[in-house]
Amino acid sequence: MKDKKEITREVNRKKIIQAAENVFANYGFKGATTEKIAKQAGLPKANLHYYFNTKTILYREVLEGILEEWMVAAQTFDKYDEPKIALTRYIEAKMNFSRIRADASKVWANEVIQGAVSVSKFLETTLKEWLENRVKVINDWIAGGKIEAVDPYVLFYMIWSMTQHYADFERQIAILNHGKHYNDDEFQQKTEQVVHLILKSVGLS
Amino acid sequence: MKDKKEITREVNRKKIIQAAENVFANYGFKGATTEKIAKQAGLPKANLHYYFNTKTILYREVLEGILEEWMVAAQTFDKYDEPKIALTRYIEAKMNFSRIRADASKVWANEVIQGAVSVSKFLETTLKEWLENRVKVINDWIAGGKIEAVDPYVLFYMIWSMTQHYADFERQIAILNHGKHYNDDEFQQKTEQVVHLILKSVGLS
DNA sequence: GTCTATACGTTGATAGAC
DNA sequence: GTCTATCAACGTATAGAC
The missing domain is CATH 1.10.10.60 (Homeodomain-like)
Structure with missing residues (x-):
């Protein structure tokens, strides 16, 4: 109590x-x-x-919260065996994160651009481990002829950069969209396009 | 003299x-x-x-230099009529920029993430104009059956985000690559993969 | 736990000798 | 044009009353 x-x-x-x-x-x-x-x-x-x-402690706690949420979104990737579904759900989860947690994405981007001093431990351990294991999954898909042969790292960087772009560069995107942020419908359409382009790039859909 | x-x-x-x-x-x-x-x-x-x-004046001049270089790289897109060549050369130019001018890309990213206060004029005028005209080119390609029907904006954001990621997030990428930055050969391979994935996503290659 | 007042370090910018 | 010394403003952090 x-x-x-x-x-x-x-x-x-x-x-x-x-x-x-x-x-x-x-x-x-x-x-x-x-x-x-x-x-x-x-x-x-x-x-x-x-x-x-201290301000530094506060900053660290903000970052930690973001890391946790990041890992939750990452779990989406493991929930489905079929490549097309797994990739689609993962990309959707990442796009949704960019939509509802844009500030978190921006803090993360600022941090990594400026050398990732406060999150290098996380990158070296948790993220690296997560990525290595998912790279194996991708390679299995390729070996099984389920998707085209692509560099798994480039594939993940494609997913991360494309989805995070809608959060980090939202100001630029808004300016290029008649000065207005995407509404829910527009963002939904962009999400579908992002999913489509990535799936297509690996020979799916 | x-x-x-x-x-x-x-x-x-x-x-x-x-x-x-x-x-x-x-x-x-x-x-x-x-x-x-x-x-x-x-x-x-x-x-x-x-x-x-003042520091602000210095910052503005740094930004202006970057804008000029950005526009030079952008001209690559217009040098070829064939979609496959035009896209390939443009993506290569952007990847090369990320390779040799990573700091410039990072300054730009920091600026836009934090609201693009100092570059909003450029975004609203020069960049918007450039983009609108290239969107027309893409739509012509689609109408002519030369590439798949895709949202041209999503396509450009794909190119920008994927290529700039290799500059802005280079620290993260290095950590995930045994702690080492890509050497020239590796970067060349990644460039080819990025080109391949994007071309494939619009039905080319 | 809350909040006002303040101490102390850092930093952008300048004065003034060379 | 160059550079040392200096200052005023700002920002983090805390002391101490409530």
Whole structure:
């Protein structure tokens, strides 16, 4: 049973982390000020430092949350045996993530572009392991004649870059789309196109 | 005829801009300090401010140089009538840009992710115009039965995101590649794969 | 737990001698 | 044009009253 203080604590931490993710996404680590984050979370700056001693710690916690969600989306790939279905569901999950968690994607992109200092451990261990195993799956598909012979790494980078582009470069995309962000219908159509192009590139559909 | 001072001026400006591009790429606009840039350019901070009054002005000039180069690479698309050749050469040019101008690509990515405040004019005018005209070309190819019916915007975003990924996410790619950056041969192979996958996705090759 | 006031380090920018 | 010394502004973090 949680007491009142504990609930307050969790609520405030969550508010701060959400605000932080948005500010980090739009200003980068250095450009994000604890003042901006606190204001957006609706509390004084000193309060933020009460919950998260340093800005760096807060940043790390934001990143950790994103990693967890990333791995959840990644599990979609393993839920189906048929290449066409597995790829389709995975791409859809990634596109959905770009749609509803654009800030998370941007924080991640900023971090990796600037050298991945805070997430290199994750990349070296969890992500590398995940990728190596899925590369084997792709190679099995190829050996079984189920998809065309392609470089599995290039295939995954294709999926990641194409889907994440709709989050990270959403501002550019909006400008090129009469200045308006895609609505749900438009985004659905783009998702179908992305799925179609990738499937086709490996000889499916 | 240029005198000595004028030459010194140009040389120093170029040194500063090159250093600035590298520092902006790796630290973002806010994270980049004029001190770091000056040190990397091999001169005192005060000197940097003599050539570029403010950090913002320096940043703008770095961006402008990148835009110009971006447009040069874009011209490759127009040099060939045959879809297969035009797309191949354009993708190769973009991959080459990612290879030799990774910092430029990263500065651009950082800028767009964080709202494209300093390049919105370029996106709204030059880039939008360029894209609209090439979309027409793609639609002509489709109408002429030369390539599969695809959403031209999704096709261009595919080309941009896939190729730029090899610059912007090079750190992640290196980690996933035994911790080593691609050498020239490897990069060449990846380029061929990227070309192949994109061509195949529109029914070519 | 909350919040105001403040200390302290960092950084963009300039003054002024050479 | 170059460079050392310096300053003002800003931003992280904390002290200490409530």
